[in-house]
Amino acid sequence: MIKFIVTGSMRSGTTYLASLLNSQQNTFCLEQAPWRTFPKIFKNKEEFLCFSNNLDADFTYLGLPSPKISKIASESDNIIELYFDHLKSLFNCENIGFKRTMMAQNEISKMVRKGYKIILMKRDITEILASWINRINPNLDQSAYELQSFLKGINYYDLSLPKSSYKVVEFNDLLCSPDEVLDELSGFLNIKLKKVDILYHSFNKNRFPYRNNTSFQNSLPASMLSSLDSKYSNAQILACADLVRKGNYYPSIKLLAKNFMVNFYRKFLK
Numbered sequence: 001m002i003k004f005i006v007t008g009s010m011r012s013g014t015t016y017l018a019s020l021l022n023s024q025q026n027t028f029c030l031e032q033a034p035w036r037t038f039p040k041i042f043k044n045k046e047e048f049l050c051f052s053n054n055l056d057a058d059f060t061y062l063g064l065p066s067p068k069i070s071k072i073a074s075e076s077d078n079i080i081e082l083y084f085d086h087l088k089s090l091f092n093c094e095n096i097g098f099k100r101t102m103m104a105q106n107e108i109s110k111m112v113r114k115g116y117k118i119i120l121m122k123r124d125i126t127e128i129l130a131s132w133i134n135r136i137n138p139n140l141d142q143s144a145y146e147l148q149s150f151l152k153g154i155n156y157y158d159l160s161l162p163k164s165s166y167k168v169v170e171f172n173d174l175l176c177s178p179d180e181v182l183d184e185l186s187g188f189l190n191i192k193l194k195k196v197d198i199l200y201h202s203f204n205k206n207r208f209p210y211r212n213n214t215s216f217q218n219s220l221p222a223s224m225l226s227s228l229d230s231k232y233s234n235a236q237i238l239a240c241a242d243l244v245r246k247g248n249y250y251p252s253i254k255l256l257a258k259n260f261m262v263n264f265y266r267k268f269l270k
Contacts (some may be wrong), residue, residue, distance in 0.1 A: 001088075001094055001095060001096060002027075002094075002095040002096070002117070002189055002190060002191055003095075003096045003097070003114075003115055003116045003117070004029075004095075004096075004117040004118070004189055005033075005097065005098050005099070005100060005103070005108075005111055005116050005117075005118050005119065006018045006029060006078065006097065006098070006099040006100075006119045006121065007099070007101060007103040007118065007119070007120055007121070008101060008120055008122065008123075009101060009102060009121075009123075009128055009147055009150050009151070010044065010101050010120030010128075010132060010133040010136055011123070011127075011128050011132050011135060011136065012121040012123040012128055012171060013120065013121045013169075013171035013174060014099050014101050014121045015099070015201070016171075016174065017099075017119065017121060017169065017174060018031070018097070018099035018202070019062075019192075019199040019200065019201045019202075019210060020174075020178075020182070020196065020199065020269060021097055021185075021193070021220065022097070022193075022199075022200050022205050023082075023196045023198065023199050023200045023204065024095075024191070024193055024194070024196070025093075025107060026093050026094050026095055027093055027094075027095040027096075027097060027191055027193075028087065028095070028096065028097065028142045029097035029202075030087070030097070030098055030099070030202050030203060031098075031099055031202040031203075032085055032086075032097075032098070032202070032203075033098045033100045034080050034098070035080075035111075036100075037078050038083065039051065042075035044075070045075060046244060047075070048070070048074070048075035049070055049190055051066075051182075052068075052069045052070035053070070053097035055067055055069065056068060056069075058169055062203050063207075064090060064203060065090060067083060067086040067252075068085075069082055069083070069147050072194040074255065084096055084097070085214070086127045091205050095189075095191055099153075101115055102155075103153050104153050105153055105155070105159055105160065108154075108159065108161070108185060109160075110203075112161055112165045112166070116158065117161075117165060117166070117167070117188065117189060118155060118161075118165060118166035118167070119167050119169055119185070119188075120154070120159070120166055120167065120168045120169070121169055121171055122157050122168050122169065122170050123170070123172070124171075124172070125147070125151075125241045125244050125245045126237065126238055127171075128241075129143060129147060129240065129241045130237055131238060132147065133237075135171075135188070135231065138231070139180075140232050140237070140244050141251055141255055142251075142255055143174060144240050144243070144244050144250065144251075145251040145255060147244055148244045148247065148249045149248075151244065152247060153168060167182060167184070167188045169184075169185070174211055175239075178227065179195055182195060184223045186268055197217070199211060199251070259261070
């Protein structure tokens, strides 16, 4: 069994790659990451049953067979392994992958120690920023600051980890030369990968084709910028992206004050 994680910044092509991997014969790659939703230790039987029932409800909502963990386990069992067993049976796959964007380097390191291989999506910063303000947050100051913080946190794609534990994939290479990129990933993951005609996204594997995502479009930077529906000019976006690329973007005082108050609340008042 191979375990892997697809990560990177938002708007970097993680959805596209995850769907490519999810569409392979013996591999699935899901949006839901278990370490975010699965508690390590349940306080009591009631908490365990509540968790199990909520998990069953999630699968029922998706139109999939439920894990019914409460019927095969107790609160002291390894729930994640039982969840993996259910997913492998559900999709008839052996290899397990998850997509999660904006992972910090310390979190990536933890997952490497747990046996996961990391695929880090990389995209031109101007393209990311242009797509970010058009799809996620229309405020250029906030978007640039968050993107720069993420990039600095992963040392601009140069992680302090053994090179054998992670692989950086250029989004534009994946669009222009998919066979070459998939060959490289095959060697990295030790999984035979190939280009597929139909893509399946997350839990819809082998059920419903998925193409309704802008990451699936081979758009050049110029066309992305010209179609950008925002109050910022192309020149502003390009200049801002250049500062982010150099790590020299300085957010407004208003944004810094807002972030300070948010962090203060999380640390002392929550």
